[in-house]
Amino acid sequence: MNHIKKIEIVDQIDVSQVYDELSHANSGGVCVFVGSVREFTQNEQVVALEFETYKAMALKEMAKIADEACEKWQLNKVVIRHAVGRKEVQEPVVVVGASSGHRDGCFEACRFLIDTLKDTVPIWKKEIFKNKEVWVSSTP
Amino acid sequence: MNHIKKIEIVDQIDVSQVYDELSHANSGGVCVFVGSVREFTQNEQVVALEFETYKAMALKEMAKIADEACEKWQLNKVVIRHAVGRKEVQEPVVVVGASSGHRDGCFEACRFLIDTLKDTVPIWKKEIFKNKEVWVSSTP
Amino acid sequence: MEVLLFGIAKDIVGSSSYRFNDKEPKPLTVKELKGKMRQAFPELGKLSSLAVAVNSEYAEDHTSVVSGDEIALIPPVSGG
């Protein structure tokens, strides 16, 4: 089953490749989510984000999420790819996607992939503002 | 507001361009759905699909859907693009997408775009099998 | 008065448009138009739905139609 899942941590995300990776003769639908750097967070201007990961564990956790999605929905292809390092405003930082026979499956799976990734995968994001830097979600 | 919406009926869909069209400095999330030709429909092998449209009306209806999405969710960009003509297995036939500050908006809007498109936009799909051709959904 | 035809409606009528005979009384409303079309082409009555667009907008049964309007039969749509 593993040929259908593409799990990666990369320095740079090429969004244009993801559709080809998800395309499949038995898929009527492909749903893709791309997360990117927003210029403003709670009205503060962000200069950049910096992502750090515990790579060995992150890849394992991402693979678990893909496996779980394939158990919950009938998927033909799954992609989970996260970038690390410094990312400027508007750059993509994560792309997840799924393809399935009908659109319900790929939409629900895609949402599950990104929600679960944000909950469990050991990746950390530092917001870099003009005068300070903040690790997101670290304090209550 | 119209610069944020891209509504098109085209002969060929280039999926790789859509992310650039939806990318926006205030968007943390982009959600894209691509519908493509499945090889099997109810266990029958499809040779190709053929799409026909009442173009002037279809563009109006697609614009209404984009407007409605922009009223319901806070979106920075919307794309609705449908192909017409003959499409072979695995070729994309429709791409819809939205970008928004947070992921809820773009996911919900993207789903709304494709669901409503399928309900209201005057586009007709003929399934071409080896020995017959069927206009989809035309009879009860 | 001409009616544009698409998809299965085009196949049933055998042409991409249908012109009402100038000698018969013309339909005055969408409802009358649909009735006359179904009478002329009974297969149209077997479709799961049949809408009419007047000037490229969905029209209600009571909407009136006049010569010069762009009128179209809209069989069940199936985009996407």
Add this chain to the structure above:
Amino acid sequence: MEVLLFGIAKDIVGSSSYRFNDKEPKPLTVKELKGKMRQAFPELGKLSSLAVAVNSEYAEDHTSVVSGDEIALIPPVSGG
């Protein structure tokens, strides 16, 4: 026994890993390990959560840890 550190945990400790002094008694469980780390670096106690991974899997409080395990502190994740 060494502990890998990431994100804010790395900033708090000031290094990408922490080694327990060979002279002190080593923590035997995840719970003890977290306790000792929080004692040494009270700022760790102010995080909204602090998990521990043993051999790159999330571990429970009662999970035992031995020298040779790959141990990591996992402060609140924030990918995506």
